[in-house]
Amino acid sequence: MATLPKTGTVTYEEWLRMPETEGREEVVNGEIRLMPTAKFVHAPVVANLVAEFHRQLDGRKVEVFSGSFGIVIRRGPLTCRIPDIAVFEEETWVVIEGYFHSAPELAIEVLSPSETRRLTGERLRDYESIGILEVWIISPEAQTVEVLLLDNGGFRREALLAEGLLKPTRFPSVQIDITQIWPD
Secondary structure, eight states, X not given: OOOOOTTSOOOHHHHHHSXXXXXXXXXXXXXXXXXXXXXXXXXXXXXXXXXXXXXXSOTTTEEEEESSOOEEEEETTEEEEOOSEEEEEGGGOOEETTEEOSOOSEEEEEOOTTOOHHHHHHHHHHHHHHTOOEEEEEETXXXXXXXXXXXXXEEEEEEEESSSEEOOTTOTTOOEEGGGTSOO
C-alpha cells in the first residue's frame, strides 16, 4: 500500500499502487479529495438518466457509466475526475491501467446542495482540457438542466431548461423528458 508523500500529494505511480476504496474520491492536482455520499435526490436522478440512456442506446456500441470510475485528466500533477454519468462510444475510449484516459462524448454532473461555483468551474475546466464535447449540469433543487457545449476550447451555454426534451448532440436518437428525471 502506498503512503502519501510528506507534501500531501500523490503521484500517478503512487496512486496506481493504492488500494481501491468503497467510497468516492477524486484526485485534483495530486490532492486526494473525498466526496461525501450523495443525498437521496441525487441517486434517483442518476438512476433515471442511466435507465433512459440504456433504453435508447445500442449497448453494443455505447456504454453508460455511473458510480465509481475514473477519468484521468492528466498524470502530472495527477488529476482524475468521476462524473456522475459518462457516455462513451466504445470505439473512442482509451483505458490504461484500469482508468479512462479519453473523453466521454457526454458527461453529466448532478449538483449537490454543497456544490460551489468554484468547484463546478474547476471541474468544467478539467473537462474542457480533455475535450469533452457536451456536459449537462443538473440541479435537483432548481429542477433545471444546463447544457454546455465545447466551443473553441471552452464551454458555452447552449440551454438552461426546466422542461422539454434533452437531446445529446452525439446521440440524436436519444430524447429524455426533463420532467421524468426527477424523483416522484
